[in-house]
Amino acid sequence: MTKLSVNINKIATLRNARGGNNPDVVKVALDAERFGSQGITVHPRPDERHITRQDVMDLAKVVTTEFNIEGYPDKRFMEIIKTIKPAQATLVPDPPDAITSNSGWDTIKHLEMLKDIVAELHGYGTRVSIFINPESKYFEPAKQTGTDRVELYTEPYASQYHQDREKAVAPYVEVANLARELGLGINAGHDLDLHNLQYLKKMIPFLDEVSIGHALVCDALYYGLENTIQMYRRQLEM
Ligand SMILES: CC(=O)[C@@H](O)[C@H](O)COP(=O)(O)O
Ligand SMILES: NCC(=O)COP(=O)(O)O
Numbered sequence: 001m002t003k004l005s006v007n008i009n010k011i012a013t014l015r016n017a018r019g020g021n022n023p024d025v026v027k028v029a030l031d032a033e034r035f036g037s038q039g040i041t042v043h044p045r046p047d048e049r050h051i052t053r054q055d056v057m058d059l060a061k062v063v064t065t066e067f068n069i070e071g072y073p074d075k076r077f078m079e080i081i082k083t084i085k086p087a088q089a090t091l092v093p094d095p096p097d098a099i100t101s102n103s104g105w106d107t108i109k110h111l112e113m114l115k116d117i118v119a120e121l122h123g124y125g126t127r128v129s130i131f132i133n134p135e136s137k138y139f140e141p142a143k144q145t146g147t148d149r150v151e152l153y154t155e156p157y158a159s160q161y162h163q164d165r166e167k168a169v170a171p172y173v174e175v176a177n178l179a180r181e182l183g184l185g186i187n188a189g190h191d192l193d194l195h196n197l198q199y200l201k202k203m204i205p206f207l208d209e210v211s212i213g214h215a216l217v218c219d220a221l222y223y224g225l226e227n228t229i230q231m232y233r234r235q236l237e238m
Helices: 008-016 025-035 051-060 077-082 111-123 136-144 155-161 166-183 199-203 216-225 225-237
Strands: 003-007 039-042 066-071 088-091 128-131 149-153 185-189 209-212
Touching: 003 066, 003 216, 003 225, 008 025, 008 216, 025 039, 025 051, 025 225, 039 051, 039 209, 051 066, 051 077, 051 209, 066 077, 066 209, 111 128, 111 136, 128 136, 136 166, 149 166, 166 185, 166 199, 185 216, 199 209, 199 225, 209 216, 209 225, 216 225
Parallel strands: 003 039, 003 209, 039 066, 066 088, 088 128, 128 149, 149 185, 185 209
Antiparallel strands: none
16 A cells, blocks of 8 residues: 655645744644545755744654654754654755755765664664665665665656656656665655656555655645545545
């Protein structure tokens, strides 16, 4: 079964726009779980443009599904993980000023650093996932880091989907099979939506988890959060 983890970054974006507590990210997370989300994902970026460190502390007290925290493994991020010991930490190579995550790790170049980070996170009892581009050369080194899973960076798939979905998905099928041969768990995320999700799942039926935020929150403006979460869940169960 492929789990849906709802990324609530954009709920915090809306909240921060007015400086109050509306929408309340804790309430949205609890409601998302009640509506069928099988995990909650957040990405507390250094500039706190959306999810803040305090949000993460507050959510850690109440999230009952899998709590997945994404981020660049700097001192601030590692302190957050050490403090709350979430179910999963997803390492992304984002520079502080990145408008969004736009690439996976060069696991060849950063192998030794990632090995140390993965070992430290395992010491906290946290599963580790490493954000990765669909390029085969990065997968054996990813395995060498000791990571439990990789997260396939799916923006290139999403951006090509409408032009030629077979061509768009091909590299992902190739590296997903390689990851499985290596004994790596497989997550996927970035720009997945109600148009492209079902085909990705069909072509990679053994996906462990998808984390979806931006498109899902946008869809919820039209369909409501409960209906939207169930629409995404159905895409994974077809
Ligand atoms: C790692 C990834 O692809 C996304 O989870 C990322 O967290 C999106 O970040 P923004 O919500 O800041 O665009
Ligand atoms: N890891 C991907 C994620 O959490 C959400 O990405 P997006 O759906 O906001 O693009």
